[in-house]
Amino acid sequence: MGAAPTRGPAAAPIRGARATDHPIPAIIVARGPTALGALRCLHMAAIPAFSACPAGDLASRSRWYRPAPGPLGWDGTPGAPGLAVLRQLPLDAAVLIPGADDIALWLADLPADAIGTRFRVSSSSRASLEILQDKKRFGQFLAGAGVPHPRTFPLERDSDLQRIPLDELDRAFLKPADSRRFNAVTGVKGMWANGRAEFERLWQQLAQQDLKVIVQEYIPGPSSEHYFIDGFRDRHGRLTGLLARRRLRIFPPDFGNSSYCESIPLTQVAQAAESLETILAQLQYRGIFSAEFKRDSRDGLFKILEINTRAWWYVEFAARCGVNVCEMAWQDALDLPVTQASRAYRMGAGCLNLHDDLAAVTALPAATRGPWSRILRQWSRSYLHVFRLDDPLPAMFLCAHLLKGRWRRLTGRRQPPAGAAPVQALRKPPRDRGTGDP
Numbered sequence: 001m002g003a004a005p006t007r008g009p010a011a012a013p014i015r016g017a018r019a020t021d022h023p024i025p026a027i028i029v030a031r032g033p034t035a036l037g038a039l040r041c042l043h044m045a046a047i048p049a050f051s052a053c054p055a056g057d058l059a060s061r062s063r064w065y066r067p068a069p070g071p072l073g074w075d076g077t078p079g080a081p082g083l084a085v086l087r088q089l090p091l092d093a094a095v096l097i098p099g100a101d102d103i104a105l106w107l108a109d110l111p112a113d114a115i116g117t118r119f120r121v122s123s124s125s126r127a128s129l130e131i132l133q134d135k136k137r138f139g140q141f142l143a144g145a146g147v148p149h150p151r152t153f154p155l156e157r158d159s160d161l162q163r164i165p166l167d168e169l170d171r172a173f174l175k176p177a178d179s180r181r182f183n184a185v186t187g188v189k190g191m192w193a194n195g196r197a198e199f200e201r202l203w204q205q206l207a208q209q210d211l212k213v214i215v216q217e218y219i220p221g222p223s224s225e226h227y228f229i230d231g232f233r234d235r236h237g238r239l240t241g242l243l244a245r246r247r248l249r250i251f252p253p254d255f256g257n258s259s260y261c262e263s264i265p266l267t268q269v270a271q272a273a274e275s276l277e278t279i280l281a282q283l284q285y286r287g288i289f290s291a292e293f294k295r296d297s298r299d300g301l302f303k304i305l306e307i308n309t310r311a312w313w314y315v316e317f318a319a320r321c322g323v324n325v326c327e328m329a330w331q332d333a334l335d336l337p338v339t340q341a342s343r344a345y346r347m348g349a350g351c352l353n354l355h356d357d358l359a360a361v362t363a364l365p366a367a368t369r370g371p372w373s374r375i376l377r378q379w380s381r382s383y384l385h386v387f388r389l390d391d392p393l394p395a396m397f398l399c400a401h402l403l404k405g406r407w408r409r410l411t412g413r414r415q416p417p418a419g420a421a422p423v424q425a426l427r428k429p430p431r432d433r434g435t436g437d438p
Contacts (some may be wrong), residue, residue: 025091026330027052027068027119028059029076029107030099030311033386034438035059036394037316038097038326044319045327050094052076052085058386061393078106086115095120095333097288097326098310101133101180104287120333122235124309128283132307136177136214145282147275148301150294151217161200164215171218174202182211189255219294219303222368223250227269227302228261228437230290230318232328233280234338241323241341244269245314245351248378251360257313257437259357260378263321263349269293272302279307286332288315288325290437313385313437317351320383350382355402 025048028038035051036059042049043064050066051059052074059065068074074085096119098104108126110116123129131137139152153164155174166172174191176182183189186206191213193199199215206213219225226247232240244266251259266273272293280289290308295301311326318325322345331338361375369375387395 023048024093024095024334025049026095026097026326028097028099028311029078029082029103030097031057031059031076033058033313034099034311034315036062036386037313037319038099038311039064040316040388040391041319041324041326042097042330045324045330047327047330058394058398061397063391063393076100076103078103082106083115086119091118093118093120095122095330097121097329098123099312100310101308104310105129105133122287122329122332124283124286128285129309131283132285132309133179134177135175135179135216135306136212138306139214139216141283142279142304145278147278148271148296148303150219150303150305153215155203155213155215158200161196161203161215164196164199166196166199169217170220172199172215173218174199174206174213175216177212177214182213185209185211192254219296221294221297223253224248225295225297226250226258227264227272227293227295228258228290229266229269229273229276229293230312230315230325231323232288232325232332232338233285234328234332235286235335237281237284238338238340239277239280240328240338241318241325242266242273242343243318243321243323243341243345244273245317249357249360249364251353251356251363253360253363257353257356258351259353259360260382261314261351262378263317263345263347263351265347266343269302272304275302275304276307279304288329290315292437308438314351317349317383317385321346321349348381350378351385352379352382353385354379354387355398 026042027050028035028042029052030038031053035053035057039049039051039059039062049064050068052068053059054075068085068089069091070085070089072085072088074082096107098107104123105126107121108123108129110119110121131141136154139149142149151169154160174193176190179189191202193202203213224247228245228247229242230245231242234240243263245261245263247258247261249260250256276291287309288311290312292305293302294305296303315325323341328338361369386398
């Protein structure tokens with residue numbers, strides 16, 4: 001396995017960057033559950049941290065929240081505004097930890113000058129990140145790498161659609177090339193279509209909004225056939241942390257996020273782990289990752305769907321099971337020895353998003369859901385997403401927000417989302433398809 005290249009020239013060690021005293025802080029550039037989870041991960045490792053997120057963000061309710069210092073403040077906006085903030089931050093050095101795709105790309109491009117020397121990132125090259133984030137390029141890469149994956153077809157012109165063998169596919173759907181922008185415009189993560197005419201209609205509507213998509217084969221099977229491998233790959237190409245988890249329920253049912261998942265032994269997903277290692281080695285990847293697979297009952301293979309290239313919603317769950325990738329990113333960015341997490345992490349631990357899982361469970365037919373006693377046992381031994389006894393305010397804030405939203409819906413005062421696209425009206429998909437957790 002080749003060593004992962006560092007970003008820009010070799011960085012000189014920073015004085016005082018010892019793993020024992022943690023004088024150099026981290027700055028989490030994220031928002032929502034990802035920002036909160038990363039903040040808690042760093043607290044667990046006794047690493048001082050600041051948060052670059054919007055005012056009033058979920059993470060700002062945490063007892064460990066500290067805003068980015070300095071006169072300008074920083075809501076995590078990248079680009080020129082972010083560079084201006086970095087230049088005036090009253091810090092000699094810091095490690096930046098991304099929690100969104102666009103932030104990860106931006107940090108990979110930090111100039112190799114005084115900014116790049118003061119602010120360190122454990123990052124792959126932009127070229128590697130773009131392959132993983134752009135679903136069209138990722139599909140092309142996977143085809144060349146020989147890694148099991150769903151059949152994927154580019155869609156850029158009318159002739160592309162005519163060449164897609166829809167009759168050979170069990171089902172197919174439109175998947176965004178750029179998930180972040182697609183979701184921001186349409187409010188959904190993917191779109192189903194029945195027949196070539198509907199694919200063409202939806203594709204033309206999306207093209208008018210400059211949204212690029214691909215057509216991907218649908219792998220049949222329930223949400224419980226989705227598996228994730230989360231972890232970290234350091235500057236020397238070592239996989240210092242790996243954790244496998246299985247999704248058992250999802251909400252919303254069509255293109256949603258995990259509402260309940262459990263940690264499982266890596267031996268249960270050995271073929272998936274081998275595929276992932278091949279991908280990361282070929283791309284000389286460096287940094288935090290979370291990969292999603294689905295087991296195809298037709299051939300028994302785990303087929304890769306996507307790889308997140310930064311901290312994700314459930315990053316705290318991995319740390320609570322023994323795989324703290326945020327601590328590893330801090331160590332790697334500072335050229336310190338990276339902690340090797342045990343492969344014997346906590347097995348059978350549950351990760352529960354209670355609000356969403358309650359909705360998921362009640363929507364399932366009784367035969368599919370199983371007895372309530374089993375559901376309650378799962379919940380009783382789970383780590384609650386967002387809620388922690390030693391940091392309760394974020395959960396209280398979230399509950400208040402949910403109750404306020406419910407009241408508005410009951411009283412008819414709910415407003416449609418601004419900028420909602422007309423392409424949201426779709427045929428109802430089967431209730432077993434999901435995409436990666438954000």
